[in-house]
Amino acid sequence: MPSHRECSAALPVERPRFEVADVFRAHGEAYRQSHSLSDDRLKVMRAIEACRTEALGGHLDVCPSCGFKRPSYNSCLNRHCPKCQSLAQARWIEQRIERILPVYHFHVVFTLPAELRPLARYNRASIFGLLFAAASRTLLQLGDDPERLGGRLGITAVLHTWTRDLLFHPHLHCIVTGGGLAPSRDAWLPLGRRYLFPVKVMGALFRGKFLDGLRHLYRDGRLHLDGRAAKLSDPAAFARLLDKLYRTNWVVYAKRPFAGTEQVFRYLGRYTHRVAISNQRIQLVDEHGVRFATRGGRSVTLPHQVFIARFLEHVLPSSFTKMRHFGLYASGNVNTKLEEARALLAPAALSSSDDALAQPLPWNELVHKLTGVDPMLCPRCGTRLYRYRVPRRLLPPSRTPPPPRPQDSS
16 A cells, blocks of 8 residues: 555645745745754755655556556655645544534634734743643633533644734634533533633633743743843743733634534634645745735735745644644543543444544545545546556656755755
8 A cells, every 4th residue: 555655645636836835945945044944944844845746756657558657746744734734634534523522512712912922932832832721721610610511521722823924823723512521421511502601701711821821931940031032031021021911801712603513623624734824825926925815805925035934933843732632532531531421412323433433544545535536546547547666766857846855955
């Protein structure tokens, strides 16, 4: 069976006219020469530049009947690459739908105030981790409160750090069950469909938990105070920031519940593997810069160097987990409380869920299911294609010449 890297290059989708990779290949080296970049960002740039070019190698699909030949180039599989998320996203949705509880869910967004962005830039893992912790604890505490629900919620949270014009804007998308498992674990306690919890209550509780955690990070010396955050090395300045933030209303946005359970994770699936900008949003790349769509039919044009800088702003630390599960959806509860809740809600669904999770579809069957096109059938005569590995030097050139391999570049 082909490797995941090979398979991901075979999705039968129309290639956008312009790509992030085009900008990186044409202007990435100049950017690297003029900027000091972390290893994480350098790795992302190199991966995107080489993705689906002969630089990563590939294979040749050959039809034994009509002689049709088609080269396919290996994918980089970097989680920041706009071209490498389709299959991963589809497989994630397929698996999560098997776990999701058959109840309505709410979509809640927790946003960091603008005053914390300089600190977040230099402390990404710490601040983003605190964002997950404060938001999840806020929801779980309100769910456990017998005056509000008195049951354990299920939560899936995904971190995003961008606006539509690629500015730095950390926020957390949370999908939350419209009810919870009773402490006795023998009943499901539903919430009303109109709203989850009051947004002002969520905002105030989220603010308190986040700032308390931030105070502990500062006290323990676990914050890097560089750049625009350097002034916070003065304890008085840090105290003034906390005081201001305590007096600020923190934004928590909650939507009405989804119509059905599959809709929940198909919607969230668009968030889980999304990168800062998709290739489909890029309208033009020329000598003046990069033009891409924003909102409401509008667009923005950025100089090449600014576009690259904004894209790289959203590269996460290499070991950071951007998607996390809490409460009933936490990994420690998957085989205990989650299954108990499912048994209460839909007993008949239990018999098939484990088998579906244990046997994910092969990549080509998943592509067929998603697109209606079998990527291993000849597009001319319909015969099943044979796939051959070929040496890199024998692959025909891809659309864009590949960048030099890292060891060959200066």
